[in-house]
Amino acid sequence: MTQTTHGTLLRVAVPNKGALSVAASEILKESGYRQRRDSKELALTDAENGVEFFYLRPRDIALYVGSGTLDIGITGRDLLLDSGASAKEIRDLGFGQSRFHFAGPAGRYSSLDDLAGKRIATSYTGVVEAFLAERGIEAEVIRLDGAVETSIQLGVADVIADVVETGSTLRAAGLATFGEEILRSSAVMVTRDGAESHPGFEVFRRRVEGVLVARSYVMMDYDIRSEQVQAAVALTPGIESPTVSPLHREGWVAVRAMVPRDGSQRLMDELYDLGARGILLTEINACRL
Numbered sequence: 001m002t003q004t005t006h007g008t009l010l011r012v013a014v015p016n017k018g019a020l021s022v023a024a025s026e027i028l029k030e031s032g033y034r035q036r037r038d039s040k041e042l043a044l045t046d047a048e049n050g051v052e053f054f055y056l057r058p059r060d061i062a063l064y065v066g067s068g069t070l071d072i073g074i075t076g077r078d079l080l081l082d083s084g085a086s087a088k089e090i091r092d093l094g095f096g097q098s099r100f101h102f103a104g105p106a107g108r109y110s111s112l113d114d115l116a117g118k119r120i121a122t123s124y125t126g127v128v129e130a131f132l133a134e135r136g137i138e139a140e141v142i143r144l145d146g147a148v149e150t151s152i153q154l155g156v157a158d159v160i161a162d163v164v165e166t167g168s169t170l171r172a173a174g175l176a177t178f179g180e181e182i183l184r185s186s187a188v189m190v191t192r193d194g195a196e197s198h199p200g201f202e203v204f205r206r207r208v209e210g211v212l213v214a215r216s217y218v219m220m221d222y223d224i225r226s227e228q229v230q231a232a233v234a235l236t237p238g239i240e241s242p243t244v245s246p247l248h249r250e251g252w253v254a255v256r257a258m259v260p261r262d263g264s265q266r267l268m269d270e271l272y273d274l275g276a277r278g279i280l281l282t283e284i285n286a287c288r289l
């Protein structure tokens with residue numbers, strides 16, 4: 001293992017390509033870590049921060065983390081479940097959202113009952129077989145590496161089970177989803193029992209958490225008459241507790257609180273109606289809570 005003045009480096013897996021790779025490196029950069037500049041680099045040591053990054057196929061990441069070779073990884077929830085690895089999800093990272101669905105020629109299939117005896121092509125055999133077993137559906141699962149949408153036209157399968165984001169790939173192939181959603185996925189941070197004891201683990205987790213909170217919250221400042229402050233603070237309770245400071249203007253106070261980015265415009269309207277003035281919204285770049 002690599003040693004530095006910090007001791008053993010924390011070993012972190014990052015998707016090397018595909019739908020998650022750019023956003024994963026982005027969140028790590030925002031968390032203050034060095035990231036590779038060249039997509040051909042396979043590993044990068046950020047000695048100053050005590051972390052070594054390994055750029056791997058997102059499909060393999062849960063296996064490396066589950067087996068104990070690496071401490072933390074970023075991958076998709078669907079890939080984690082499909083791998084059957086003993087890695088565990090510790091944080092939804094809020095990007096790479098996708099749904100996983102059965103699909104067939106538009107109009108031909110309407111429910112899961114239509115799956116019996118069919119050939120289902122997918123890159124996610126673990127997820128699909130578990131789903132079918134749970135519901136007692138007997139069907140043949142055919143493993144393909146990708147571009148599964150084409151397999152029906154080529155006569156290899158009757159239906160597919162695949163990742164759907166915008167649905168444009170399905171539409172282009174003349175396919176439509178049917179039956180209930182198999183699972184909902186997004187990028188997740190994974191680790192394994194025992195990795196938490198690494199001295200660098202908690203710092204890493206807290207840094208990423210700080211970026212995620214900074215992305216979902218904004219800072220709100222406003223002035224309000226003292227007699228309205230209770231009602232206003234009830235609308236903006238903050239995370240710990242809002243800061244209320246006296247103003248030079250008699251009978252008025254200034255309030256500062258973190259508020260969820262979603263709904264923040266509506267909140268400004270409500271505060272204005274309460275009598276608040278000078279309402280400001282500012283971005284938070286990073287935080288530790």
Ligand SMILES: Nc1ncnc2c1ncn2[C@@H]1O[C@H](COP(=O)(O)OP(=O)(O)OP(=O)(O)O)[C@@H](O)[C@H]1O
Pocket residue numbers: 017018019020058059075076077078079096097098145146163164165166185186
């Ligand atoms: N179009 C998409 N939009 C958002 N997330 C996606 C999309 N396609 C795939 N994903 C998610 O990205 C993760 C990895 O998929 P990705 O396509 O990068 O890898 P792969 O299919 O194994 O490899 P590749 O497509 O490079 O052969 C999965 O968790 C998946 O849910």
Ligand SMILES: O=P(O)(O)OC[C@H]1O[C@H](OP(=O)(O)OP(=O)(O)O)[C@H](O)[C@@H]1O
Pocket residue numbers: 019145146147148149162163164165166167168169170
């Ligand atoms: O609903 P959409 O927005 O069209 O996205 C879904 C498509 O994106 C992924 O393909 P990818 O580009 O990863 O190729 P692959 O099939 O070879 O994995 C996925 O497998 C679907 O084909």
Ligand SMILES: [Mg+2]
Pocket residue numbers: 018146
């Ligand atoms: Mg893919």
